[in-house]
Amino acid sequence: MSGIIHFPDPAFLKTFPHIVAPYPEEWLLGLSLRCDDLNGWPPGTTALTFTIHSHGYGALGDRRSSLVNGLRFNLAGLAGRLYVSEEAIKRTTYQDELARLLPTHNIGERFVSSASPPFRICPTCIAERQYLARQLVLPVIQTCTTHGVLLKERCQCGQTLRPFQRKGVPFTCHHCSTAWGNLSAERGDAAIVARDVRLMSFYQLFLDHGDPAWLEAAVRLMRCEFNHRGLTVMPALVGGDITMPMSLRKKEVAVARIVAGLVAFDLTPEDMVRAAATPQHEAVCVNHACPLFDQAHRGNVHFWGKRASRREAYCMECGSTFVGRRLCFSFDDACAPDGVGPSPMAIGRAQAQLQVWRERLTLVCAQIVTEKAVLSPRTAFERAGIPAQSSHLYATKVGLVQIVDRFVTEAFVVTPRGASGRWGTPKAKRAWRRSAHRDAQKRGIRLTAMQRARATVRERRPPCASDVTEEQWGAIEPLVGSPYQRRYDRREIIDGIRYVLGTGCAWKAIPDGYPDHNTLHRYYRQWYKSGLWQHIQDALGEAAIIERPLPKDAQGYRRPPPRIERRRRS
Amino acid sequence: MGAPSPDRPPFQLQEVFIENAFERRFQGLVCGARRERSSHIISALPGSGKSWGIGEMVKECGMYKSHNAGTRMPIMSIVAPKNETREYAIGNALTASLGVIPSSVSWGVRRARFPAEVAHLGVEQIIVDDAHDLSKAHLLYLKELTDTLLAPPHERKVSLCFIVAGGAHTMPLRELFTLPDINWVQFYRRLDKDRRFCHVHGHTENEVGELCVGFEELYRPQFPDLTLRRWTTSIYAWLTHPLLDTDGTKRVTMDNMNTLIVLALRTAHAQGETNVTGETLRAAATLMTLDHDTVSMVDGEPSDIDLTPTDIDATPTDIDHGPDNPPSDGAPPAPEEDVA
Numbered sequence: 030m031s032g033i034i035h036f037p038d039p040a041f042l043k044t045f046p047h048i049v050a051p052y053p054e055e056w057l058l059g060l061s062l063r064c065d066d067l068n069g070w071p072p073g074t075t076a077l078t079f080t081i082h083s084h085g086y087g088a089l090g091d092r093r094s095s096l097v098n099g100l101r102f103n104l105a106g107l108a109g110r111l112y113v114s115e116e117a118i119k120r121t122t123y124q125d126e127l128a129r130l131l132p133t134h135n136i137g138e139r140f141v142s143s144a145s146p147p148f149r150i151c152p153t154c155i156a157e158r159q160y161l162a163r164q165l166v167l168p169v170i171q172t173c174t175t176h177g178v179l180l181k182e183r184c185q186c187g188q189t190l191r192p193f194q195r196k197g198v199p200f201t202c203h204h205c206s207t208a209w210g211n212l213s214a215e216r217g218d219a220a221i222v223a224r225d226v227r228l229m230s231f232y233q234l235f236l237d238h239g240d241p242a243w244l245e246a247a248v249r250l251m252r253c254e255f256n257h258r259g260l261t262v263m264p265a266l267v268g269g270d271i272t273m274p275m276s277l278r279k280k281e282v283a284v285a286r287i288v289a290g291l292v293a294f295d296l297t298p299e300d301m302v303r304a305a306a307t308p309q310h311e312a313v314c315v316n317h318a319c320p321l322f323d324q325a326h327r328g329n330v331h332f333w334g335k336r337a338s339r340r341e342a343y344c345m346e347c348g349s350t351f352v353g354r355r356l357c358f359s360f361d362d363a364c365a366p367d368g369v370g371p372s373p374m375a376i377g378r379a380q381a382q383l384q385v386w387r388e389r390l391t392l393v394c395a396q397i398v399t400e401k402a403v404l405s406p407r408t409a410f411e412r413a414g415i416p417a418q419s420s421h422l423y424a425t426k427v428g429l430v431q432i433v434d435r436f437v438t439e440a441f442v443v444t445p446r447g448a449s450g451r452w453g454t455p456k457a458k459r460a461w462r463r464s465a466h467r468d469a470q471k472r473g474i475r476l477t478a479m480q481r482a483r484a485t486v487r488e489r490r491p492p493c494a495s496d497v498t499e500e501q502w503g504a505i506e507p508l509v510g511s512p513y514q515r516r517y518d519r520r521e522i523i524d525g526i527r528y529v530l531g532t533g534c535a536w537k538a539i540p541d542g543y544p545d546h547n548t549l550h551r552y553y554r555q556w557y558k559s560g561l562w563q564h565i566q567d568a569l570g571e572a573a574i575i576e577r578p579l580p581k582d583a584q585g586y587r588r589p590p591p592r593i594e595r596r597r598r599s
Numbered sequence: 600m601g602a603p604s605p606d607r608p609p610f611q612l613q614e615v616f617i618e619n620a621f622e623r624r625f626q627g628l629v630c631g632a633r634r635e636r637s638s639h640i641i642s643a644l645p646g647s648g649k650s651w652g653i654g655e656m657v658k659e660c661g662m663y664k665s666h667n668a669g670t671r672m673p674i675m676s677i678v679a680p681k682n683e684t685r686e687y688a689i690g691n692a693l694t695a696s697l698g699v700i701p702s703s704v705s706w707g708v709r710r711a712r713f714p715a716e717v718a719h720l721g722v723e724q725i726i727v728d729d730a731h732d733l734s735k736a737h738l739l740y741l742k743e744l745t746d747t748l749l750a751p752p753h754e755r756k757v758s759l760c761f762i763v764a765g766g767a768h769t770m771p772l773r774e775l776f777t778l779p780d781i782n783w784v785q786f787y788r789r790l791d792k793d794r795r796f797c798h799v800h801g802h803t804e805n806e807v808g809e810l811c812v813g814f815e816e817l818y819r820p821q822f823p824d825l826t827l828r829r830w831t832t833s834i835y836a837w838l839t840h841p842l843l844d845t846d847g848t849k850r851v852t853m854d855n856m857n858t859l860i861v862l863a864l865r866t867a868h869a870q871g872e873t874n875v876t877g878e879t880l881r882a883a884a885t886l887m888t889l890d891h892d893t894v895s896m897v898d899g900e901p902s903d904i905d906l907t908p909t910d911i912d913a914t915p916t917d918i919d920h921g922p923d924n925p926p927s928d929g930a931p932p933a934p935e936e937d938v939a
Contacts, residue, residue: 032665032666032667033663033664033665033666033668034663034664034665035662035663036657036658036662036663037657037658041662041664041698042695042696042698042699043698043699044664044698044699045698045699045700046664046670046694046697046698046700046716046720047664047669047670048664048665048666048670049666050666050667069709069712069715069716070701070704070708071704071708074701074703074704075701077701077703078701078702078703110699112664112666113666
């Protein structure tokens with residue numbers, strides 16, 4: 030598209046009165062504010078107009094992630110109104126970079142994670158040309174990469190800078206109306222500027238060339254450094270109060286934390302490139318009796334021990350521990366046929382001990398249920414005299430935690446939060462909610478709608494032909510899985526949506542046992558618009574089910590039909 | 600009288616702007632007002648070609664939007680809102696001429712900044728078509744707008760032209776502005792001193808001859824032997840019939856002229872002729888005058904209407920209007936008339 034529209038080109042009336050083109054490396058938020066400023070609109074008008082499912086200026090401020098990943102933003106619509114190409118608008122977000130770097134369903138959550146910075150500006154950039162760089166969304170960065178000026182998040186009056194306001198002028202403080210460009214520009218400390226330069230080099234590396242394998246390689250690299258230096262806590266970054274309580278054992282680590290960790294370890298982008306190019310030597314289970322024997326990249330082997338000299342690993346599948354290729358401990362008889370592993374006597378003792386623990390734990394759980402006391406894995410282990418393992422995963426693998434869960438779910442024991450304030454297990458949490466609802470019904474207590482919704486007992490429904498199989502779920506779980514606790518299981522939601530689409534029934538006519546029809550329709554609408562539903566169907570390897578698209582409204586968006594309000598005649 | 604040839608393409612109506620005497624007078628007046636930054640009330644008979652002229656002026660005035668150079672709009676042309684007398688209606692019409700405005704920006708927000716916006720766009724003239732539909736609130740806002748632009752800091756004089764449909768003696772806004780009410784007195788004072796109320800006349804007989812020449816050139820590709828100029832006197836006489844020239848101005852409007860020519864050509868085309876005869880023209884004139892309120896009875900066997908998918912689905916932008924593929928009329932064949 031050329032930059033000039035001459036009347037009577039139809040585009041003249043289909044664009045905003047004043048059109049702007051994005052600067053190189055400009056943030057979408059800055060572009061929308063410049064558009065508002067040039068057209069004389071309140072700040073946030075453009076962003077509000079093109080944000081999907083926005084609920085006003087307040088919610089828009091909380092959803093700045095949509096302006097980073099561009100997923101809930103109508104980029105094509107904005108491109109049409111500004112007479113620029115959609116690619117140019119997409120370059121104001123990190124959508125393409127994040128899509129390459131992260132899994133689809135986590136595209137917005139892991140990048141701006143818990144370390145997401147507040148809204149910040151560079152006063153010099155604003156004064157020069159009202160420019161908000163795309164790099165402002167990158168966490169941990171404290172200075173402007175162009176001017177070396179400290180980024181400001183507060184006005185001189187002390188109020189936090191807000192990009193969106195219902196009234197006011199763009200690029201001004203909502204409280205004292207001071208122009209952002211007039212704020213004092215303080216140069217950052219040389220150490221902080223140098224640190225930010227290094228951080229930006231890693232960000233550029235990941236965003237331009239990275240993929241999920243790079244992130245894994247980065248975590249491995251940091252783990253090696255951590256163990257090699259014999260550290261017990263993560264080092265802090267230079268210049269600040271930025272702490273990183275990061276666990277290197279997590280499977281998923283946010284990009285920002287990875288970058289911060291690499292800089293804290295004084296690593297260079299060349300080290301990162303080298304680590305990404307190096308094939309991963311992942312430990313494999315050396316138990317011959319294990320179903321995952323000698324299979325890499327299955328996620329069953331984890332490491333424990335803080336000292337590099339004792340790099341013990343254990344297998345989640347069989348419970349064996351080993352160092353390198355040397356099997357140290359196992360519960361299986363045929364674990365080491367060549368005799369290198371533990372002796373048969375040691376294996377027998379382990380099996381017997383495990384059996385004793387399981388029996389003892391079962392008795393203890395039954396006692397606790399009878400006493401109607403607090404039941405949690407820690408409490409049960411202590412009473413049973415089982416030594417608390419350092420890893421909850423290990424105890425889970427040998428089946429001890431499952432014993433507690435079984436009592437919790439089958440007996441519907443009230444298991445409120447323990448002394449530490451945390452739930453024992455996720456199943457315990459759900460069971461407590463179900464029991465709370467049932468108890469309330471017995472006592473005749475009227476629950477609020479919210480409590481009722483949360484404590485809904487889902488009747489066990491018979492299996493349906495539209496339910497996804499285990500194999501299919503394994504294929505689509507990476508797309509829709511969520512690390513957070515949700516009210517409804519994603520698998521149940523997919524089953525419900527497939528039931529409605531397959532049978533052609535109305536959403537409200539979905540039978541009991543499936544999640545609420547509003548929830549199903551909301552997920553379907555979100556996934557359909559974002560294109561995730563197409564990915565799910567591609568992953569399932571089946572032809573598209575007859576879609577039931579929503580009708581289009583005057584703006585061309587598919588929205589649910591408006592609610593008809595019937596007014597009573599007075 | 601021959602039968603229509605099956606190889607001959609269907610009749611295609613040419614809707615193009617023809618520069619004629621009325622347009623020269625009308626556009627000359629409006630452009631002069633823009634140059635002098637004067638305000639007028641301009642009237643012309645319905646069907647004279649006022650809207651066509653305004654459209655052509657707007658196209659040629661050099662409006663553009665640019666990422667770097669901003670937006671420039673020398674002429675702001677709107678049509679008076681109908682069936683809505685409140686101020687926001689004219690505000691919406693004015694802002695809609697600039698482009699798309701988000702629905703979240705209410706008129707109250709836009710109103711405060713609109714004068715500055717108009718000054719920033721470099722507006723030199725505001726033309727209101729069908730100004731006889733303006734309400735008091737509309738007129739007062741236009742007055743407020745021009746006064747605000749005239750005052751500091753803008754200090755910009757903008758020409759205001761109200762285009763109304765009417766005759767020389769029945770100009771809709773003239774009676775309103777001559778009322779002794781203070782608002783209308785102020786409005787009256789802002790109009791041009793020499794020519795406050797202007798009426799642009801239609802075509803004389805000589806000018807009708809020029810129009811005939813223009814139509815000949817326009818439809819020559821479809822009618823190689825077309826000659827209309829020899830019927831100038833008759834055409835002028837028919838189109839100044841009292842039923843068509845109700846005011847007795849003895850002037851011909853462009854709409855009547857176009858209707859007569861198109862009717863005659865369509866009939867000639869249906870008969871397979873390459874020229875228009877006097878009888879055909881007379882029949883068309885009769886249809887416009889004496890039979891202007893005759894009811895046509897549609898009966899008998901239904902005629903075959905060719906509705907191919909291309910006629911239904913194709914949009915004007917999809918059809919290649921090249922020299923070898925002129926746009927199709929798309930109209931069904933004329934029904935058989937049974938004049939009672």
